[in-house]
Amino acid sequence: MAAIPLTARGAKRLEEELHRLKTIERPNVIEAISEARAQGDLSENAEYDAARERQGFIEGRIQELEGTLANAHIIDPATLEVDDRIVFGATVTIEDLGSSETVTYQIVGDLEADIRQNLISVSSPVARALIGKSEGDVVMVNVPAGEKEFEIIEIEYN
Incomplete structure (x- = not known):
């Protein structure tokens, strides 16, 4: 993957988003999935489906941010x-x-x-x-x- 040019401020903003996703959003969605599972039948459980979809989005964004930051070329x-x-x-x-x-x-x-x-x-x-x-x-x-x-x-x- 080619180097991705970022300003120091832009890299910091992406790092903050990654930290928030890992420490706040990911645990929240795991808790929501757990609560939805406790309700029983998952085949008609809209809360479970929504939480799983949100989890997929969060995990995808985490991977995207990690890849971007790993290939970042920070320019001051x-x-x-x-x-x-x-x-x-x-x-x-x-x-x-x-x-x-x-x-x-x-x-x-x-x-x-x-x-x-x-x-x-x-x-x-x-x-x-x-x-x-x-x-x-x-x-x-x-x-x-x-x-x-x-x-x-x-x-x-x-």
């Missing part, structure tokens, strides 16, 4: 020699030259991306256009609404 942009250029993990403030709106994004791995938290995937069109650029550069990005022009206002490596 603060330790990279970047020559003031945008790299994986950088936090970038850009201005839409058409609307004058500014937005700040952090460029993260595919598994960490969450647009609601302004975390964009390194493989997204915006991130691909920004990688390697510097403050003051103007980039063109193909977005669903057409082409947009952005100016890079600020780059942070934290």
Whole structure:
């Protein structure tokens, strides 16, 4: 399996989820299965079926997280020699030259991306256009609404 790029914060979030699944969710679902079994006939026991389904989901997610973390390549942009250029993990403030709106994004791995938290995937069109650029550069990005022009206002490596 290829290395999976993650920021330190993204890896910590996945480790916390794995810990919660193993120490809280797994024991809870085992208890629910045990209680459902105690009710007798399992062939028509909806609680048992639901608990078993939940257990399957939890075990699958645990395996997925363990695999991801085992293959993670944690990248800290603060330790990279970047020559003031945008790299994986950088936090970038850009201005839409058409609307004058500014937005700040952090460029993260595919598994960490969450647009609601302004975390964009390194493989997204915006991130691909920004990688390697510097403050003051103007980039063109193909977005669903057409082409947009952005100016890079600020780059942070934290």
